Amino acid sequence: MSSLSLALRDSSTMLRRNLLHARRYPSLTLNLLLTPVMLLLLFAYIFGDTMSAGIGGGDADRSEYLAYLVPGILMLTIGGTTIGSAVSVAMDMNEGIIARFRTLAIHRGSVLIGHVLGSVLQCVASAVLVGAVAVAIGFRTTDASVQEWILAVGLLTLVSLALTWIAVGMGMVSPNAEAAGNNAMPLMILPLLSSAFVPVDAMPGWFQPIAEYQPFTPAIETLRGLLLGTGIGHNGWLAVIWCVGLAVLGYLWSTSLFHRDPK
Amino acid sequence: MPSSVMSTSTRDHSSPAAVSAVGLRKSYGDKTVLDGIDLRIPAGSVFALLGPNGAGKTTAVKILSTLITADGGQAQVAGHDLATHSQAVRAAIGVTGQFSAVDGLITGEENMLLMADLHHLPKREGRQAAAELLDRFDLTEAAKKPASTYSGGMKRRLDIAMTLVGNPRIIFLDEPTTGLDPRSRHNMWQIIRELVSGGVTAFLTTQYLEEADQLADRIAVLNDGRIAAEGTAEELKRLIPGGHVRLRFTDPAAYRSAASALREVTRDDEALALHIPSGGSQRELRAILDWLDSAGIEADVLTVHTPDLDDVFFALTGPAGTAHQPNQPNQPNQPNQPNQPQENAR
Numbered sequence: 001m002s003s004l005s006l007a008l009r010d011s012s013t014m015l016r017r018n019l020l021h022a023r024r025y026p027s028l029t030l031n032l033l034l035t036p037v038m039l040l041l042l043f044a045y046i047f048g049d050t051m052s053a054g055i056g057g058g059d060a061d062r063s064e065y066l067a068y069l070v071p072g073i074l075m076l077t078i079g080g081t082t083i084g085s086a087v088s089v090a091m092d093m094n095e096g097i098i099a100r101f102r103t104l105a106i107h108r109g110s111v112l113i114g115h116v117l118g119s120v121l122q123c124v125a126s127a128v129l130v131g132a133v134a135v136a137i138g139f140r141t142t143d144a145s146v147q148e149w150i151l152a153v154g155l156l157t158l159v160s161l162a163l164t165w166i167a168v169g170m171g172m173v174s175p176n177a178e179a180a181g182n183n184a185m186p187l188m189i190l191p192l193l194s195s196a197f198v199p200v201d202a203m204p205g206w207f208q209p210i211a212e213y214q215p216f217t218p219a220i221e222t223l224r225g226l227l228l229g230t231g232i233g234h235n236g237w238l239a240v241i242w243c244v245g246l247a248v249l250g251y252l253w254s255t256s257l258f259h260r261d262p263k
Numbered sequence: 264m265p266s267s268v269m270s271t272s273t274r275d276h277s278s279p280a281a282v283s284a285v286g287l288r289k290s291y292g293d294k295t296v297l298d299g300i301d302l303r304i305p306a307g308s309v310f311a312l313l314g315p316n317g318a319g320k321t322t323a324v325k326i327l328s329t330l331i332t333a334d335g336g337q338a339q340v341a342g343h344d345l346a347t348h349s350q351a352v353r354a355a356i357g358v359t360g361q362f363s364a365v366d367g368l369i370t371g372e373e374n375m376l377l378m379a380d381l382h383h384l385p386k387r388e389g390r391q392a393a394a395e396l397l398d399r400f401d402l403t404e405a406a407k408k409p410a411s412t413y414s415g416g417m418k419r420r421l422d423i424a425m426t427l428v429g430n431p432r433i434i435f436l437d438e439p440t441t442g443l444d445p446r447s448r449h450n451m452w453q454i455i456r457e458l459v460s461g462g463v464t465a466f467l468t469t470q471y472l473e474e475a476d477q478l479a480d481r482i483a484v485l486n487d488g489r490i491a492a493e494g495t496a497e498e499l500k501r502l503i504p505g506g507h508v509r510l511r512f513t514d515p516a517a518y519r520s521a522a523s524a525l526r527e528v529t530r531d532d533e534a535l536a537l538h539i540p541s542g543g544s545q546r547e548l549r550a551i552l553d554w555l556d557s558a559g560i561e562a563d564v565l566t567v568h569t570p571d572l573d574d575v576f577f578a579l580t581g582p583a584g585t586a587h588q589p590n591q592p593n594q595p596n597q598p599n600q601p602n603q604p605q606e607n608a609r
Contacts, residue, residue: 017377096363099360102330103358262331
């Protein structure tokens with residue numbers, strides 16, 4: 001068997017294993033959906049009037065703020081879901097079965113690739129579920145073309161891939177599930193500090209660089225542009241560069257941790 | 264501390280080695296776990312690595328099963344170099360570690376099918392292998408239940424069943440019966456014997472002397488990162504002094520006259536038995552027989568007792584290098600001592 005077909009076959013076996021875990025024990029994934037849905041409802045219904053007055057110059061209504069809010073919530077959903085990946089990788093690495101996998105003549109990276117593919121699928125599924133809640137409470141895209149929809153899904157997938165590889169690395173360095181949950185917390189906190197809820201130029205001056213120079217803001221601005229027709233500008237390229245950079249970094253980090261001798 | 268390997272027999276060079284190692288070393292920080300071990304295990308045999316906790320047994324298994332890399336030394340497993348052809352080694356071996364290596368979140372059957380997939384068996388063949396092994400290990404009934412709900416013995420059986428998917432030629436079993444009840448332990452021995460009769464080579468570690476005695480063709484006693492002794496169970500038992508020849512009589516009068524004729528013997532008046540110290544070698548036996556003949560003594564039963572593995576174990580793995588000085592409570596001159604598996608000294 002060639003090494004590519006070995007990699008594909010073993011990774012898909014590992015993916016099936018991870019999807020089986022997710023299907024058998026959906027509570028971890030579903031719990032992680034609570035935060036984005038809660039934030040969506042909180043900002044749309046409780047803070048919505050004030051927020052829309054703030055961003056629209058006085059005459060915006062709640063549905064306009066909902067439209068502003070949803071792309072950020074979708075990215076936050078992905079960030080939150082990858083925390084679950086960090087936790088499940090940390091749990092898995094403590095299982096004896098990983099030692100067994102290491103002594104099998106399988107593709108070395110397949111254990112982690114299986115985790116990553118499973119997590120990306122879960123991230124996209126979570127984003128779809130949260131998106132459905134958003135649509136149910138009145139979110140509508142603004143004349144997004146088929147091409148823009150495809151790009152939007154592609155962007156969500158790319159962000160999922162990038163954040164998952166980072167999360168897997170965080171899971172690998174964590175001694176247990178609790179530590180992994182804490183270590184991966186920035187993946188949920190960063191979107192809170194981005195342009196998800198208010199535009200960057202509405203923030204205090206000292207804070208603007210923090211919101212500007214982080215991966216979530218360009219990704220959110222790009223998604224906003226694709227779904228709502230707002231200007232994307234250089235954010236599209238920035239988002240892609242951030243994602244590819246994080247994915248490569250996370251991949252190299254995680255695999256080098258995996259190739260180390262286990263304790 | 265024994266500084267060199269005591270090899271008591273000429274090694275069998277006729278059959279190809281399933282596992283061979285020269286000078287394997289491993290240390291963690293400044294703690295040396297393996298301090299240069301040499302091994303040669305002929306294909307189709309059972310090899311037991313015996314030693315107290317912390318002797319380095321698990322580290323040896325981890326190195327030979329490609330889980331960790333050695334700091335020094337060379338090893339070949341199934342004819343492939345461990346360092347340069349680890350994938351080829353992995354393709355030939357099956358490993359059951361000391362701790363359960365089953366996926367607790369999925370069912371026993373799913374665990375087996377996972378292994379079949381990872382061995383790249385065709386779907387039908389994989390299903391068949393999984394079903395057969397589940398049946399053989401008495402797990403068919405529990406096959407659809409999550410492995411996390413299994414008892415310790417069931418998990419262990421599933422563990423071994425998973426190891427056997429893909430028919431490995433060499434299996435590593437790190438303390439395969441630790442934590443099993445006596446029946447499960449005997450079943451496990453039976454399974455290992457069956458595998459070996461089918462040509463499989465088994466490398467097992469154990470703390471149970473009885474287990475090594477029962478199963479292993481060759482035994483190495485590992486102590487403090489070095490092999491203190493290696494050989495068959497019989498050879499090891501002969502390594503330490505303290506064996507005896509036991510003469511039993513049925514006629515009290517014959518017993519008494521023999522006891523008075525032979526001076527340097529231990530008497531066991533109740534059993535009408537005399538114990539003559541002897542290492543059990545052919546030469547010593549002949550000397551004893553000649554002596555008995557010249558004294559005109561004819562015992563009804565003559566048996567040769569060698570020290571059991573417990574004595575060897577304690578002698579070789581004593582805390583402060585007490586090799587060759589069996590000063591443990593298990594004095595070899597006491598016959599019929601219980602040969603139970605026992606937790607050894609830490």
